[in-house]
Amino acid sequence: MTIDELAHEYMSQYKVLCAKMDGLRPLLCVYSGEDLLLLRRKIKIYYDMACDCKRIASLLTGYYDGEEEYD
Numbered sequence: 825m826t827i828d829e830l831a832h833e834y835m836s837q838y839k840v841l842c843a844k845m846d847g848l849r850p851l852l853c854v855y856s857g858e859d860l861l862l863l864r865r866k867i868k869i870y871y872d873m874a875c876d877c878k879r880i881a882s883l884l885t886g887y888y889d890g891e892e893e894y895d
Contacts, residue, residue, distance in 0.1 A: 831884035834877045841874035 825833075848867050855863050 827884050827887050831881045831887075834881035834884065838874050838877040838881060841870050841877065845870045845874070 845867055848863060848870075851863055852860070852867075
């Protein structure tokens with residue numbers, strides 16, 4: 825697997841996590857009490873994971889940029 829393929833995998837996972845969050849957000853208006861707390865926690869975990877995936881994909885995409893300068 826190349827670095828570009830790995831970056832693509834991370835971006836794919838970012839999109840999957842965003843879709844999961846989009847599916848859960850409407851439930852914020854429906855749930856209450858302990859269920860709402862658990863739902864918010866789940867969305868926050870997905871959000872953190874999505875941010876990490878996007879950040880890593882960005883780092884991997886630009887991994888070889890500027891390398892020619894040092895050769």
